[in-house]
Amino acid sequence: MSTYLRGIRTPHRKGTKKKPVLRMDVPATVTIPMSMHIGKPATPIVKVGDLVRVGTKIGEADGYISSPVFSSVSGKVVKLIEHRLITGAATTAVVIESDGEMAVDESIAPPVVNSKEDLVAAIKASGIVGLGGAGFPTFVKLDVDPARIDYLIINGAECEPYVTSDTVTMLTRADDMLYALRALRRHLGIQNVIVGVENNNRQGADAMAALGQMMDDLSIKVHSLPAIYPQGGEKVLIYHTTGRKVMNNQLPIDQGCVVLNCTTLAAIGAYLQTGMPLVEKCVSVDGGAVRLPRNVIAPIGASFQDLFDFCGGLTTEPAKMIYGGPMMGITVPDATAPILKNTNAILALTKKEARLPKTTACIRCGACVNTCPFGLEPATIAAAYDKKDIDALKDLQVLSCMECGCCSFVCPANRPLVQMNKLSKQLIRDEARKEGGNK
Ligand code: SF4
Ligand code: SF4
Structure with a gap:
């Protein structure tokens, strides 16, 4: 096989299945990061006080693997801030105060x-x-x-x-x-x-x-x-x-x-x-803490909180909030996180949904190996990561891991295997960067 x-x-837990798609109210402000793509961040081309409309370019692509960024509302640029991406890297984000008009840029x-x-x-x-x-x-x-x-x-x-x-x-x-x-x-x-x-x-x-x-x-x-x-x-x-x-x-x-x-x-x-560039996104808003799970068409840069409010608010303090699904999604620290170009879902999970069982020692059952679509060896990768053995990690082809999380899901010892893979990949990249810098 x-x-x-x-x-x-x-x-599956698809609480938004068969629910109507609704366009949310215009948020008071949007926070639009210059990096919502793989590649170099866009360069901001607006300054505080500039008036923008829906579709106005606010960030110019920087190089070949990059992408321009556009305003998703009409209004005024009020701040350029340092924004922490979910990868931990910093980028600039443009904060725009909406005038509520959603007037479209004349160039469209x-x-x-x-x-x-x-x-x-x-x-x-x-x-x-x-x-x-x-x-x-x-x-x-x-x-x-x-x-x-x-x-x-x-x-x-x-x-x-x-x-x-x-x-x-x-x-x-x-x-x-x-x-x-x-x-x-x-x-x-x-x-x-x-x-x-x-x-x-x-x-x-x-x-x-x-x-x-x-x-x-x-x-x-x-x-x-x-x-x-x-x-x-x-x-x-x-x-x-x-x-x-x-x-x-x-x-x-x-x-x-x-x-x-x-x-x-x-x-x-x-x-x-x-000719209207990418300024909005359909997002599944779900999870046990969301009062009315829905698919919502949201302007890019609207916050998690804006979308939760549009979905009737939260029924309880969420134990975890996530960009994307629970398998590959990334946890956000709070509900001010903005909707990005590639956000397909945001989840607010209850304590019960987010509960992580206790990690125990590997029992060498092989379940993680037998479930990996790429035939990788997550348990061996984890051992190599513990030793920070970069050569072994490369030999084990950790860079081809797609971070699907299947290995963690099946592990009876609840070992954080996918997280180890992510850290291993970062270790190899950091090493490559260091070597590049020393040349
Ligand atoms: S996260 Fe990586 S190692 Fe784990 S099953 Fe998916 S592809 Fe394989
Ligand atoms: S599934 Fe878990 S317990 Fe089994 S070999 Fe892999 S890491 Fe070890």
């Missing part, structure tokens, strides 16, 4: 796209990044020789508990996805599209199949994925849908594949039609 077929069955107009170069430039200008959580600037994936693309794979797998915002996209944004697919077909010569949807998401699969019937010049196949976690990991999805394996140090395009999350695809379509 390929290791890619491994995974775990998690409780659909881009003129007549070629592949135009399309890539437009997607770069839109500020769109991977909206499934990764935050990688989307234009980079499409800035390739079209002859290398055998498959465009649309990621509709939503295997994380609680999260339903991608399903909402599949059910409600067919027009935007269709528009994007037509542009990708025309300018990148995309012939084959495969949509990966889990076999327990019938509605999503039906919606995507209906989309396929609307495209007569493009083959769109809906691939039913097993309802096990993690199906949304890029390499896992490519293997399940095409049988191709992306090896270590390879990119999906090396196996003829480009993977886009379904919400990213919809965002491309919306931008090409309107």
Whole structure:
């Protein structure tokens, strides 16, 4: 059995499933970080006192792997602050006081796209990044020789508990996805599209199949994925849908594949039609402490608290608040944390939901190894991390860990294996940086 077929069955707890999608009230202020993507942070191009509108550029991309940033409200820039990212790194954030008008920037107009170069430039200008959580600037994936693309794979797998915002996209944004697919077909010569949807998401699969019937010049196949976690990991999805394996140090395009999350695809379509850059996001607001779990369309930069308030407030003091789902999500220290471009969910978990059992010694049962989709050895990695043995960590290929958390989930000793993997990766990166600095 390929290791890619491994995974775990998690409780779904999708409290926002079948709930209507609502647009939240305009928040009083938004805090918009310059780094909401993989790559170099954008450079702020506004100063305190500047008036901005919805779609006004406030941060310029810095270099190739970077992304511009836009105001999500109309109002006045009141502060530029140092903002601590969830990775611990610091970036600048622009704080904008909203005037409540949501007036649109006069420059907003659909881009003129007549070629592949135009399309890539437009997607770069839109500020769109991977909206499934990764935050990688989307234009980079499409800035390739079209002859290398055998498959465009649309990621509709939503295997994380609680999260339903991608399903909402599949059910409600067919027009935007269709528009994007037509542009990708025309300018990148995309012939084959495969949509990966889990076999327990019938509605999503039906919606995507209906989309396929609307495209007569493009083959769109809906691939039913097993309802096990993690199906949304890029390499896992490519293997399940095409049988191709992306090896270590390879990119999906090396196996003829480009993977886009379904919400990213919809965002491309919306931008090409309107010219409005990425300024808002559909977010699943859930967890036992949320009074009215909902999918909410929120301006980027609104706070957790703004979204909780829109969902009827909290019923109890949350034991934990998380960006994303409970498997791969990141805990935030308080409810002032802003919604980012790639935020697909925010959770407020009760003490019972967030309870972490006591860690005990490894009993060498091998469950973590047997569950890892990449065939890694988490227990051995943890031992190498304890010794800070960087050579061993590299040999154990910890850098290919996708941080899915399956190993921690199955460990009977409740060892924080995924956290050790993250720290191990950081150790290797720090070492590489030091070596680079010494040259
Ligand atoms: S977190 Fe990493 S090591 Fe653990 S199961 Fe996932 S990919 Fe494997
Ligand atoms: S699952 Fe836990 S107890 Fe079992 S080998 Fe892995 S780390 Fe040890």
